[in-house]
Amino acid sequence: MKIPLSRLAHARSGDKGDTANIAVIAWDAAAFNFLTSQLTAERVATYFASQIAGPVERFEAPNLMALNFILRGALGGGGTVSLRTDAQGKTLAAALMNMEVECELDVPADWP
Amino acid sequence: MIRVANGQGFWGDWVEAPLRLLRGGPIDFLTLDYLAEVTMAVLQKQRMKQPAGGYAHDFPLLIQRLAPELIQRGVAVVANAGGLNPAGCASEVKRLTPNLKVAAVTGDDILSRLDEIQAQGCELANMDTGQPLSEVRDKVLSANVYLGAFPIAEALSTRAQVVVTGRCADAALAMGPVIHRFGWQADDWNRLAAGVTAGHIIECGAQATGGNYGGAWQEIEDLDEIGYPIAEMELSGEFVITKHKGSGGRVTAQGVKEQLLYEVGDPRAYITPDCIADFTSLNLADCGPDRVHITGAHGRSRPEQLKVSINYAAGWKATGTLVYSAPNALEKARTSDRIVRKRLARLGLAFDEIRTEYFGVNACHGENAPPMTEAAEVQLRIGVRGQHRNAVERFTQEMIPLVLSGPPGATGYGDGRPKVREVVANWNALLPRDLVMPRVEVIE
Numbered sequence: 001m002k003i004p005l006s007r008l009a010h011a012r013s014g015d016k017g018d019t020a021n022i023a024v025i026a027w028d029a030a031a032f033n034f035l036t037s038q039l040t041a042e043r044v045a046t047y048f049a050s051q052i053a054g055p056v057e058r059f060e061a062p063n064l065m066a067l068n069f070i071l072r073g074a075l076g077g078g079g080t081v082s083l084r085t086d087a088q089g090k091t092l093a094a095a096l097m098n099m100e101v102e103c104e105l106d107v108p109a110d111w112p
Numbered sequence: 113m114i115r116v117a118n119g120q121g122f123w124g125d126w127v128e129a130p131l132r133l134l135r136g137g138p139i140d141f142l143t144l145d146y147l148a149e150v151t152m153a154v155l156q157k158q159r160m161k162q163p164a165g166g167y168a169h170d171f172p173l174l175i176q177r178l179a180p181e182l183i184q185r186g187v188a189v190v191a192n193a194g195g196l197n198p199a200g201c202a203s204e205v206k207r208l209t210p211n212l213k214v215a216a217v218t219g220d221d222i223l224s225r226l227d228e229i230q231a232q233g234c235e236l237a238n239m240d241t242g243q244p245l246s247e248v249r250d251k252v253l254s255a256n257v258y259l260g261a262f263p264i265a266e267a268l269s270t271r272a273q274v275v276v277t278g279r280c281a282d283a284a285l286a287m288g289p290v291i292h293r294f295g296w297q298a299d300d301w302n303r304l305a306a307g308v309t310a311g312h313i314i315e316c317g318a319q320a321t322g323g324n325y326g327g328a329w330q331e332i333e334d335l336d337e338i339g340y341p342i343a344e345m346e347l348s349g350e351f352v353i354t355k356h357k358g359s360g361g362r363v364t365a366q367g368v369k370e371q372l373l374y375e376v377g378d379p380r381a382y383i384t385p386d387c388i389a390d391f392t393s394l395n396l397a398d399c400g401p402d403r404v405h406i407t408g409a410h411g412r413s414r415p416e417q418l419k420v421s422i423n424y425a426a427g428w429k430a431t432g433t434l435v436y437s438a439p440n441a442l443e444k445a446r447t448s449d450r451i452v453r454k455r456l457a458r459l460g461l462a463f464d465e466i467r468t469e470y471f472g473v474n475a476c477h478g479e480n481a482p483p484m485t486e487a488a489e490v491q492l493r494i495g496v497r498g499q500h501r502n503a504v505e506r507f508t509q510e511m512i513p514l515v516l517s518g519p520p521g522a523t524g525y526g527d528g529r530p531k532v533r534e535v536v537a538n539w540n541a542l543l544p545r546d547l548v549m550p551r552v553e554v555i556e
Contacts (some may be wrong), residue, residue: 008386010327010366012319014375017240023373025366047239050479061379061392064369067377076467079150080536081426083467083495084475091476093326098480 002100007107009035011093018078020052020089023095027098032065034105044069047099048092069096114293116286116310117305117342119315120144123151130174130341134181136356139342141289142182144191145282148169152279153423153536155195156254167201167276168193172429176208178242182273183211190264190285194276196254199553202276206555210337215272217263219550220279222420222543223255229547236541245541251424253536257543258419260385261307262298263550264288272556279421281384282309288403290345298386298414305389305411306349308382312389313353313371313406314341320353320371322361323404327370329554334360339402350407352399363402366382372396385418385545387411404508417542426537427464428504429497432511433471437489444472445492451518452494452510461506463498491524497535504532523548 005011005024008031013022017085017101026032054072061068075089076082086092117139119130123146125228129200133139146168159166171193175182182189194201194216202216225247230236236245236255245252256279265288267275275288287307290296296303313320320341322332339359344352355361372391376382379391393410436444449468456466469475471491473484496507508529515522 010325010370012324012370012374016375016377017540018167019377021373021375021377023370023376025369025373044202047480055294059378059380063392063394064372064396066373066379068373068376070377076465077497077537079538080153080429080533081497082339083429083431083465083497085471086476090324095477095480097326098477098482103129109192 001103003103004097005039005099005101006097008103008105011097013089013093015075015078015088018073018075020071020074020092020095022069022071024069024096025064025067029065030061030105034103035067036060038101039067041069044096047096048074050053080082114141114290114345115139115342116141116143116289116314116345117340118143118145118286118317119340120146121319122146122148123397124377125317127174128176131181132359133340133356134178134185134187136339136359139187141397142187143285144189144193145285146191146193147195147279149421149538150423150536151256152196152256152421156423159196164200166197167195171201172204172208175205175212179209179212188268188273188275188289190275190277190288192277192280192285194278196278198276198278201556202274203332205274205276212274212463214261214271214274214276214555215267215270215271216553216555217259217267217275217277217280217550218553219548220256220259222257223252224266226252226255234543234547236422236543239540239542245385245422245539248539251426253423255420255422257548258385258421259550260284261287261291262386263552265292267552268292270552272554273377282315283308284386285383286311286314287386294347295422301387301411301413302325302343302409303349303541304387306351307345308384308387308389309391309394309406309409310343310345310351312344312382313368316371316374317341318361319374320362320368321355322367325370327365327366332362336360337378349409350405353404353406354402363404365396365398365404368396368404383415385414387414403469416544416545418548420541420543422539422541423536424539426535427497427499428501428532429495429535430504430508430530430532431493432508432530433512434492434514434522435489436492438486439522441490442470442473444521445490448492448514448518448522451493451514455510458506459506461503462500467495469493501532508532
């Protein structure tokens with residue numbers, strides 16, 4: 001079954017210069033384990049390939065059931081250099097949560 | 113236990129928030145975070161025009177408005193509103209509110225010391241690219257070291273009720289009061305990490321209390337009167353993140369997790385001037401309505417080098433817009449984009465970048481934007497950036513003529529020609545901490 005990542009996690013994104021980060025926080029341990037195995041740095045880099053110039057790095061925070069993605073060269077120069085509407089990468093989290101993944105987890109109905 | 117509240121997440125945040133924090137319930141310290149990366153460059157340009165300026169000019173007026181509450185409740189304020197001129201800012205606060213004791217933390221501004229520092233063999237190389245600062249030295253507008261929390265604690269120990277700083281680590285604003293009140297030592301890494309963690313969680317204001325929440329945001333109530341965050345700090349280092357009863361928004365472990373990782377790199381090593389905090393050691397638990405209990409903070413020793421934030425002039429830019437409606441809104445916008453680009457090419461103008469966005473179609477999500485059949489309206493948004501002001505100026509004359517000479521129905525040009533703006537780029541470098549000398553100045 002294909003579902004958007006927003007059924008498994010929520011996220012917030014922000015900037016440091018031309019680098020963006022996307023924190024992805026799973027709704028429970030099963031979702032975190034699924035994301036840890038499926039949502040690799042390579043997959044995120046491929047998804048954003050048309051928007052970012054640099055590599056993607058992933059960090060894990062199991063205590064928060066969270067993955068933190070660092071996207072370099074992601075904001076068209078960042079700060080006041082960037083010509084983008086979203087020069088601070090505020091909408092990258094929503095874009096990632098729209099990504100569809102093949103997932104057989106029994107996602108509770110009361111999750112978003 | 114002491115309560116540290118944050119009432120501003122950036123310069124331009126909700127001006128009612130500080131007063132609501134003072135009136136809505138008990139707090140001991142009020143922090144106000146004014147400085148984003150680029151703010152210092154904005155302030156530097158102001159200061160070039162007006163040497164007495166260079167700080168958040170509305171901050172002294174805010175303190176004047178808050179003063180009766182601050183005095184009545186015995187709350188001290190810590191704010192980085194001083195920007196490039198903390199002593200000048202503090203003096204203006206003192207002038208407007210003479211019955212408050214005011215102190216400034218200085219020593220972060222190293223602009224006038226750059227040549228001396230470089231002469232000592234410190235290249236101030238760009239942390240991302242490795243280039244030495246000499247490559248942009250003549251374009252530098254500002255250079256400030258991120259100071260830690262101990263100078264703030266020292267300023268509070270003078271019994272100052274308003275402490276004004278320049279550039280310091282955002283989390284230091286909240287940690288200064290905690291160090292001051294609890295007497296934490298400079299090598300008490302775990303408790304310092306707890307203070308840094310609490311400071312980081314509240315530094316962006318309402319992002320810890322339900323604002324900008326990526327989960328089920330529709331369920332968060334009363335955002336119009338959202339409560340700003342309060343850290344209830346214990347001597348042991350554990351703490352609770354909460355907000356005033358009766359205020360809007362919501363404090364949950366899920367929301368606090370989002371803020372904990374906001375604008376963070378490696379969560380095992382959140383580097384600050386006072387310690388390196390490990391966010392993967394923390395335990396977060398909801399412990400009541402709008403209360404999140406945080407324990408387990410683990411810290412490592414402070415870095416030997418401090419981060420320097422340098423801003424330099426990097427050219428000019430302008431962004432022009434036109435709006436087209438259905439039918440064929442996107443096709444009309446694309447046609448105009450081609451016309452503008454052909455005209456710019458014919459003029460032989462050189463730009464570092466020309467970027468076109470179709471606002472309403474793909475401006476934010478690019479190729480990941482959801483597919484759409486027919487947009488009701490599309491805003492064509494063309495931006496250019498380059499080293500020559502004349503070229504950017506010329507571009508600003510090329511959008512509006514399309515109202516008469518391009519595809520039909522162009523509108524949304526009410527602001528006239530786009531404005532040319534100076535581009536300020538950020539350059540982060542490292543500086544040995546023994547070259548940095550923070551000072552506390554009590555304003556008489």
